[in-house]
Amino acid sequence: MKKFDVDSKEVPIDILSDYILKNPEKIYGIHHNKMEELVGSVFKEHYNCEVHHVGMSGDGGKDLILIESDKSIVVQVKRRQSRSKTETASCVRDLIGATLLNGSRDCIFVSTADHFSKQSIKHKEDALAMEIIDSFELFDIDKFMGVLNLHTSEREKLWKELIEIK
Template sequence: MSINEISRDEFDSLGIERHGFFPERAWFRSTELNLAGTVILDPFDKDWSYVLVAKDEDGTYRYIEGEVSLPSHQDAEEKLFMSATRIELAGAFQEELYTEPESAAQDETSLIITSIDDEVKKYLKKHPERLYELSPRKFEELVASILKDMGFDVELTQATRDGGRDIIAHVRNAVCSYLTHIECKRYAADNKVGVGIIREVIGVHHIRKATKSIIVTTSFFSSDAVKEAARMENQLDLKDFTDIKAWLQRY
């Protein structure tokens, strides 16, 4: 195994952009691949997470894998080592990570920034780490498009408004109309959605009398947020980065 612990200064020298706010406690780097990782402590939930990043063709390190809400520093390190070792041993994964199909590489910026279509969803299926590069509004458009493909009639609320429902979705038939409000949060991988957002969405849910509310995030949810949402188990769903990746598998 070629995953070695390094100093923070060595990690910083890689030029990896930080998007989160929680303190890093240990840093690692592969001697075989342009692969690095860090173990992070959540000072609020007192749990641990890890993040793995890899160097892309443009020289930028981007998120490829991670896990949150782990019980201890040791658990986070073990998970990081297991994931990094699996990536190293896969061999073929290196090519897939660093080499993009010619069609996707030709105009990557316009692919992500213009309209959301099936080609964009196919691209994000192969490169889910690029979800973090979408603007918040484009992330909302992506979620709306996926829901439309699932059979919902969707409406995006105005981009300037922040009223706890970025997307209004209906399933209508001859018997009933099923109203769903969706709140989208395009957060960094280690910036977990907290209990405050859950309470805001619950408040709007009751005021607007929706059948169901859903919070969708590129990140994950704090343990307090999960507990709060459980009080409305049949009316509020939480969808995180793992769920979005599962949705994209249909494309």
């Protein structure tokens, strides 16, 4: 049986998602590219959309592009090394700019931090109120882990149904 380090770029996403659900504190040690892939995998199911991984050095603030019907959603993923980190207003402003420069009006910010600063939430609300952005979701670690749990539970349910059919 092949073994993987949690910070490896080689670990399969299904194995990683199961492992993170059982060991949530380990999410802070996974490779940042794997975090982006994990978010993409979870959101592909959650939003029933196509996912393009575009994150790299100098990506302009976008790591994933979700294609849902005719709408593109820009996603920024921040894998912090500590839960106690706070996502700042500048990160949210950067995502708003990246979203507009991408020709989109919809965005999602996913972070392993436990919260977003009051000013970052205000920037999000202001962008929506001024109708600069049509939709803007903030996922802190707890919200993301909830969706990851739902995603993994659905996958397990599907496998159980397939096994029972035989």
